[in-house]
Amino acid sequence: MRKLNLAVNTMALGTMAFLYLPLIAVAFFSVNNTKYGLAWKGFTLNWYLQLFQNEVILQAAWNTLILAVVSTSISTVLGTALAIGMDRFPWPKKMNTVFDLVLHLPVIIPDIILAAALVVAFGFLRGISSFFEPGLFSMIVGHITFQVAFVALVVRSRLVSIGKDVEEAARDLYATTPYLLWNVTLPLLMPGIVAGAMLAFTLSLDDFVISFFTAGPDSVTLPLYIFAAVRRVVTPQIHALSTLVLLATILLVGVMERFTRKKNTP
Amino acid sequence: MNRLIIWYGELLTQKKLIKRGALFLGPGMLWLLIFLVLPGLILVLVSFAGRGAYGEMVWEYSFDNYKRLMGYGIFGWTPDYLVILLRSVWVALVTTGLSVVLSYPLCFFIARKPERTRYVWLMMVIIPFWTNMVIRTYSWFLILAPELPFAKLAAYFKIISPGMALYPSAFAVYLGMVSMFLPFVALPLFSSIERLDWTLVEAAQDLYSSNLRIFMHAILPQTLPGLSVGIILSFVPAMGMFVVPDLLGGAKYMLVGNLIQQQFGTSRDWAFGAAISMGLMILTMFSLYLYRRKNKGMELL
Structure with a gap:
């Protein structure tokens, strides 16, 4: 048994190393004082300082943030309403199955197919409105499309777990629909809504494929910038940028975990 | 449809309830229909179209693309x-x-x-x-x-x-x-x-x-x-x-x-x-x- 334990531990630590070695390498070479090669030439923060003077990168960071904030706000509102609409009304069974299927579509189809479908659809919509030119607007629409489903799924599971008793009690006490929604349902739902919004935000920051297919020349985001850059040549500046993105991810995941764990354990 | 029902402590007609439900569900579902289901269907249609000399689409329906994918x-x-x-x-x-x-x-x-x-x-x-x-x-x-x-x-x-x-x-x-x-x-x-x-x-x-x-x-x-x-x-x-x-x-x-x-x-x-x-x-x-x-x-x- 001891031998087996040792084998399990070694494999697990090996797997961890396998996951982290590349990321640590990026962070390590982001503070290496040489432009070319992988030999250690001393510590520097120069590459980080240069990032903040690079107009293109600053613009890309701004685009990434705008995209995430706008798409998350819209998809949170749409997704929450969708979840309430699906869970709290007596829809016929058949309709419920259809709703369920549509909601699960963005979750199960490969994102590249969604991206291809959006490219083609935007191609046609361009005939109607110039809004659908490749660019930030198209990207926001694309991101909302997959975010809505995830938000709705998270909020719906919360709706199911809080049950309908409190709402029924409020109704018995003559609460009107707006009052019920505002003072009973939404406050109870809040942890689910926040969790859904955080998930949507992280999904948006993390997305590459949908953005890659729908982006225009003026709407480069950080993942797109990094992808284009490393296809040409990998520079320490890119390592520095990636390290910052990684740190932001760690921060976001930390907040998300802390929040959902606290609310889940009574 | 005009039946009166009690739905979680509220007395109302079924029609009214469905209308309210649609108000909640509508925007999100509509969004998914326009930007997910519809594009998906268009993608299916387009897969049967052809390609013109300048990369534009030509609306001649055929199985050519699928034949090409199969290697012909x-x-x-x-x-x-x-x-x-x-x-x-x-x-x-x-x-x-x-x-x-x-x-x-x-x-x-x-x-x-x-x-x-x-x-x-x-x-x-x-x-x-x-x-x-x-x-x-x-x-x-x-x-x-x-x-x-x-x-x-x-x-x-x-x-x-x-x-x-x-x-x-x-x-x-x-x-x-x-x-x-x-x-x-x-x-x-x-x-x-x-x-x-x-x-x-x-x-x-x-x-x-x-x-x-x-x-x-x-x-x-x-x-x-x-x-x-x-x-x-x-x-x-x-x-x-x-x-x-x-x-x-x-x-x-x-x-x-x-x-x-x-x-x-x-x-x-x-x-x-x-x-x-x-x-x-x-x-x-x-x-x-x-x-x-x-x-x-x-x-x-």
């Missing part, structure tokens, strides 16, 4: 596209398989840690899960660079010529894919392993069961729900992956994702791109169906 071209039959399709399935299978093999020890390791440090270890798996895939992929450039021991070792054994990097290559693609999708398997699996009933394992040990049988009969059935979610979460996106093969495989190891991207990018052949997407969709649905049939009665997603 102007110059007779070639297996090129079929090889790429089958390779994508193969890569997704290998990636998922290796991820499962690596995930079990990892999850046991984390589950046995005391509660305090357990979440720190779990976070260590969650962070790569959420890290941008472009960064996680290109970071392998550094590990596989010619200056580092791994490439030097490979050069020593004459697998590659000295001074060359280990990428682009099929090996690099597998490396990148497994590291990409391992957290997708490990996280759902962990939620099952955390709730594992260890008394069953102990009972099996008391009865002198071999380690393999303990795993097959006492552990595997208990962890199936999490494992299934993990397998689906990694297999489906792995098949459509294009960042990893693009950066780590180059032209040497193309997958169906690259093929689709090419049609919408440099080749500007949307109709053919749509047909390949349909091919990928059919492959995805077919494998989900096969998987479901093999594991009857299992609740997925």
Whole structure:
């Protein structure tokens, strides 16, 4: 048994190393004082300082943030309403199955197919409105499309777990629909809504494929910038940028975990 | 429709209730219909269209794109596209398989840690899960660079010529894919392993069961729900992956994702791109169906 334990531990630590070695390498070479090669030439923060003077990168960071904030706000509102609409009304069974299927579509189809479908659809919509030119607007629409489903799924599971008793009690006490929604349902739902919004935000920051297919020349985001850059040549500046993105991810995941764990354990 | 009903403490007509429900559900559903279902249907239509001389679409319906995908071209039959399709399935299978093999020890390791440090270890798996895939992929450039021991070792054994990097290559693609999708398997699996009933394992040990049988009969059935979610979460996106093969495989190891991207990018052949997407969709649905049939009665997603 001891031998087996040792084998399990070694494999697990090996797997961890396998996951982290590349990321640590990026962070390590982001503070290496040489432009070319992988030999250690001393510590520097120069590459980080240069990032903040690079107009293109600053613009890309701004685009990434705008995209995430706008798409998350819209998809949170749409997704929450969708979840309430699906869970709290007596829809016929058949309709419920259809709703369920549509909601699960963005979750199960490969994102590249969604991206291809959006490219083609935007191609046609361009005939109607110039809004659908490749660019930030198209990207926001694309991101909302997959975010809505995830938000709705998270909020719906919360709706199911809080049950309908409190709402029924409020109704018995003559609460009107707006009052019920505002003072009973939404406050109870809040942890689910926040969790859904955080998930949507992280999904948006993390997305590459949908953005890659729908982006225009003026709407480069950080993942797109990094992808284009490393296809040409990998520079320490890119390592520095990636390290910052990684740190932001760690921060976001930390907040998300802390929040959902606290609310889940009574 | 005008029946009066009591719906959770409120007395109203069914018509009114449905109207209110539609108000909630409407905007979100409409959005998904316009930007998900409709584009999907258009994609199906487009896959039967043709391509004009300047990359514009020509509305002549035919099965030409599908024939081309099956390998029938102007110059007779070639297996090129079929090889790429089958390779994508193969890569997704290998990636998922290796991820499962690596995930079990990892999850046991984390589950046995005391509660305090357990979440720190779990976070260590969650962070790569959420890290941008472009960064996680290109970071392998550094590990596989010619200056580092791994490439030097490979050069020593004459697998590659000295001074060359280990990428682009099929090996690099597998490396990148497994590291990409391992957290997708490990996280759902962990939620099952955390709730594992260890008394069953102990009972099996008391009865002198071999380690393999303990795993097959006492552990595997208990962890199936999490494992299934993990397998689906990694297999489906792995098949459509294009960042990893693009950066780590180059032209040497193309997958169906690259093929689709090419049609919408440099080749500007949307109709053919749509047909390949349909091919990928059919492959995805077919494998989900096969998987479901093999594991009857299992609740997925």
